Amino acid sequence: MTTDLLLAVLHHWLVFVIAALLAAEIALLRPGIGRRQLKLLGGIDRYYGALAGAIIVVGVARVYFGLKGWEYYVYNHVFWAKMGAFLIVGLLSVPPTLRIIRWNRAAAEPDYAVPEAEIAATRRYLWLEVLVLALVIGFAAMMARGYGV
């Protein structure tokens, strides 16, 4: 019981923080972004990756140590829809991460300006992540309530 509760609390904390980091990235990444904000964006993006890793660890722990038992999830297709959507969020986060690294390297040049077209394209990826993350949360609530068994 306690393990299940602790893992549930931890899972929610991590999920809220990752959503906040994604929102911060969208807020920071605007045309005219300066060197300092680029550095901050790089830092946030690293935490975003680390948090995704922590969510996987805690999520897997919930599958194995949760009250319902691992069989409940492994044979539940909404659980797998959630995993698929989570994987898509991960894949969508790759191009922004690569760009952010590249921009930070280029920003060593004193008058470097990030091309506006790249900012717009990267913002589209970030917004797509928001959309698919909303699906992940929807699937999570469904599987917790017995859908997909």
Ligand code: HEM
């Ligand atoms: C960013 C990714 C994720 C988000 C946003 C997310 C979100 C959530 C939310 C909101 C709940 C609570 C559902 C409810 O009680 O109504 C939940 C439960 C759960 N999640 Fe996640 N989750 C994520 C990733 C994962 C991963 C990667 C795993 C497993 C590998 C996982 C496994 C679970 C389990 C086992 C539960 C418990 C469901 C139950 O009470 O039966 N989650 N998740």
